[in-house]
């Protein structure tokens with residue numbers, strides 16, 4: 285290895301070590317093709333530096349404990365995952381079966397979405413939120429919400445650009461932005477703000493150089509909802525600082541007392557304009573229609589932002605199987621079907637069981653009556669009798685696995701401000717949830 289290459293190699297390794305992907309990209313970009321070709325075989329780890337630069341997956345320890353409990357023959361109740369237990373509605377399965385039998389659907393799909401799926405998504409936006417969109421220019425079909433979320437940064441961020449993530453948050457906003465070479469600015473939300481973003485926390489050094497800001501309401505893991513005013517604030521902020529706003533509305537149809545209006549679309553904000561607001565909103569059919577395994581969603585946004593995502597997808601995938609798109613269209617057209625109303629009622633029953641039980645063991649729940657939307661209950665761990673303070677969430681979650689064979693997720697894995705909070709999922713059958721709560725009420729803290 286020549287001196288230049290050795291120096292470069294050191295800079296790249298240092299950047300990976302410091303998890304500073306933008307330095308890594310800057311260093312990599314100074315390789316010339318001939319230098320790269322002349323370099324000897326790389327003897328280091330198999331994983332690319334961009335993967336090594338990702339933060340470690342903090343929940344491995346919990347997964348190991350869960351597996352060990354199962355291997356030990358314990359009757360484990362997993363309230364850690366957000367994967368609906370209820371089946372996909374029959375009318376969706378029927379639409380899929382019909383479309384799957386159609387030979388024309390066996391070929392490559394319409395990558396950006398079939399005309400019918402895009403029309404159904406546009407109808408959904410109009411009927412559900414009163415937002416009028418042009419299906420061709422403003423919508424793209426995605427392979428579940430995660431596909432769109434994970435690929436957007438590659439389309440709109442340059443290495444070294446900033447991406448703002450309010451935490452605690454779904455981890456993909458940060459990891460996908462990091463994989464695209466961005467500098468990820470994690471800005472913590474707090475219980476005092478109801479786990480909602482505070483734009484006053486964004487310092488000039490964060491704002492300078494940032495090009496993307498992520499939002500997610502109803503939130504995973506917090507369940508916090510956003511009103512139209514919050515979206516308006518985000519869009520104005522984005523406009524003022526030339527930052528693209530990406531909002532994840534994966535849980536739009538799981539709402540309780542507040543009804544539909546408690547979960548608005550960002551595109552309902554007064555100044556929102558699909559032609560001029562550089563923003564995008566991700567929708568998913570996974571949770572609304574119990575379709576996590578089917579992999580379908582869509583994004584609605586500014587034509588250039590949608591165009592960037594389409595171009596990335598062109599290079600990475602070939603779209604969603606047309607028969608699944610047909611099923612997705614059928615689902616979206618019946619988003620107010622009794623099956624969906626029934627699903628919401630069931631989640632509400634489960635939420636109340638969980639909230640009552642958690643109160644009984646001394647947890648503080650925010651809001652006190654439980655989440656207004658979403659599939660998670662977000663609670664503060666009970667007070668540890670030996671310290672007089674709420675338990676650390678790692679200890680609490682481990683105790684629940686060890687002593688009750690109930691799996692939940694520690695807030696500490698999401699944000700410092702959530703170190704004594706935990707997430708409990710409502711996606712297990714009601715009798716199992718009841719059983720889990722019974723077990724918890726027998727524990728001593």
Ligand SMILES: Cc1ncc(COP(=O)(O)O)c(C=O)c1O
Pocket residue numbers: 366427428429430431454500503504532534567568569570576580581
């Ligand atoms: C907030 C949030 N967004 C997006 C997703 C991705 O869902 P899917 O890819 O199944 O649409 C999840 C999954 O858990 C999530 O919690």
